[in-house]
Amino acid sequence: MNTKDYINYFPELDGKDANEQFTILEKARYHAFVVQRLSAKSVMFMFASIVMGAIFPALSLILFGNDIVTNALSIGIAIFICLTVNKRLNGLILKQGLDGFLSDNDT
Incomplete structure (x- = not known):
């Protein structure tokens, strides 16, 4: 997980500069x-996310056969879906770590 992708992603870190957010996110990742x-x-x-990304081209192959353009488009869409879902799900894990880290530091 690249924590730099999550700078300015969480509202809990609004108002902090990028370096401070990166430091907090690294500690949150460790905590998670x-x-x-x-x-x-x-x-x-x-x-x-890999399975979700693989289903789309497989369905395209079944529905449209060996049409190269359609299958290439479905693979491109599947890669986009896979990366988007993976970032969202990793964001949920990082959010749990961030909440735990911030609650530990508040006490």
Whole structure:
């Protein structure tokens, strides 16, 4: 997970500069994967996004046959869907880590 992709992503970090957000997000990532042990959930999300991305071209192949243009478009759409879903799901994991990190530091 590249935490730089999540700068200016969470409303909890509004008003902080990019370097401070990056530092907090790195600590939140550590909190999510080490303290909360969400690594297995991240792997499950990765496989789910790959499966979701593979279903689209498979359906295109079944429905439209060997049409190269249609299959190429469906692969492009599938890659976009896969990357979007993966970023969203990893954002959910990072959000859990961020909430845990911020609650630990508030006390």
